Structure formats: C-alpha cells, structure tokens
Amino acid sequence: MSFMQINDLKVHYPVRGGFFNTVIDQVLAVDGISMEFERGKAYGLVGESGCGKSTTGKALIGLEKITNGSIIYEGENVTNKRRSRKSSFNRDVQMIFQDAHSSLNPRKRVKDIIAEPIRNFLSLTPKEEERKISELLEIVGMPEDAKFKYPHEFSGGQKQRLGIARAIATNPKLIIADEPVSALDLSVQAQVLNFMKDIQNEFGLSYLFISHDLGVVKHMCDHISIMYKGRFVETGSKEDIYTNPQHIYTKRLLSAIPEVSPVGREERKRERIRVEQHYQAEHKNYFDENERVFDLLPVSNTHYVAATSQVKEVL
C-alpha cells in the first residue's frame, strides 16, 4: 500500500528572449511522470545528465514550482502545501544533496545544523534537543564532540553523514537522495551506501535515490525508473529492469555499465556495438520528432515501457 503518489508531474521552465524579454520557448525539464512510494522500499531515478532527475527531487520538496500534476501524501493533496511548516509532509519527506559541503551552512556548528529541522518540526526542550543531537550523531557514527565543530573540519564522507543525520532528525518516511555519493571516493561511497541501507532497515525508511549510476542504483533500489528528457522510458522492479529491459534506451544504458573484470571483455564490447546499432536503427520508432518518448504502457503489473510509434498508432 503506497503512502505517497505523484501524478503526471510537470515542471516546465520558461525560456525568455527577444527585445521585450518575452517567453519564447519552454524547457520541459519534467514532463508528466507518475510514481508511487511504499514504506521501506527504495526507488531509483536514473538517466543521463539533464534528463530532469534533480528537478523532480526539488519539485517534490517544494524547491521548484510545479507546472502541472499533483502530489498526494497519505490521502491528502499536498501539491501546494510543500512549503508550509505545519504540513506533516515537510517533516516526513527530507532530502540529502550531492554536494554535502555546500548543503551545510559553513557558519554554523554541527549542533545547530542538525537542530534546524528539529526546531522547525519537533517541539523539544533544550535538554531533549541536546540528547536528540547526540543520538543522531551516534547513529551516523560520528563522535559526540562533532557537535561543536564546523563543517569544514570534516572529510567529504563525514559531511555526508552529517547531512544524513540532519535528514533523519525528524524521523522521516521518505528521503530523497540526489547523487548522495557521487562526489566521494569509491571506498567512502561504499561506506555511505551501506550505512544508508542499514538505517533504511532499522527505521523502515523509503528512499528516492537519484543517480546516473546504474551500478549504485542496482545496489540500493527495489524499483527503478529510467528517465529521458523529462519522461519515463521504462519503470519496473530491479529484476524487470536489469534482466528483462524492454526499451532500446534502457538496453543501451545497461550495456554501457563499465565492468572491471577482464573476463568476457571482448564479448561485452561486441554486445555493446550490437545494442548501439539496434538503437540507431530503431530510434525513430521509439522517439517522436522532438526526441520525446511516447506514453508508458503496462507490460505487467509493475513493469511499464514507453510505447513505440507503431503501438501508439494502434492505440
């Protein structure tokens, strides 16, 4: 049973120009996506740079204006309430940003950074607040004295842990994690990802994991949506996407995942060339004249794939 639904979400940015600086065009950053979130599940949003992933995340928490569509949270339409401090949605949906450094206020001590959502959403006495901050630091594996330090005194991985401590301070139901590890070293990436998995299990958290890295998403997510130019190309369970991809764009993305092992390297290269040739040959059947994909059609209860031009004509 889902606790949150996004219906036909659109975020369009006006492009201004000409002598009178009028609107001459629009960037269809997010162009009609729908998703549902269940408790304790991790959802992946994958696609190449500029496809609309971050805009989706920011629109959900109210940092971008929604052009069209709705967000239903626990049965209530919260599309226009996302900035209200009183809304439980704001307490229950938190975000972790890619750049941990710039998402932490450099002039504030860690205790004040973590206390921010606590003061906004929980009514705690100063003593309770102090205890809560110590608890959160312990959960993210940081020493007690970290609370008196400033963000610049920590490494990238530690800063990301502080960002996570702030995000989980209000006991949220959903955390939107926008490329949370892409700025970190590979070894620290694994540490932070494993830690995020641990707290997911412990607190029954749901994640919307935004990434261009299909390897990371495979490790973290139960359900994956592949995005291209603001629309979903394919959406389904991890198994659907990785073992039975249907859209030529998904197949192309999967064939491009780098593999370290030298075993089967030549075979993988031949497969990549084959997928690319198929992609080029079939392109016009899968994308319209503006490079947009057609509407999603169900393949099964959980697996949806953008139609081809032929199927669209039949419909």
Ligand SMILES: Nc1ncnc2c1ncn2[C@@H]1O[C@H](COP(=O)(O)OP(=O)(O)OP(=O)(O)O)[C@@H](O)[C@H]1O
């Ligand atoms: N404020 C804005 N005004 C106009 N266009 C914007 C604005 N913000 C984003 N865009 C455009 O919207 C599209 C989607 O951007 P978005 O940042 O969501 O992509 P992304 O998939 O997150 O990319 P990346 O992986 O590089 O972060 C891009 O074409 C981008 O240029």
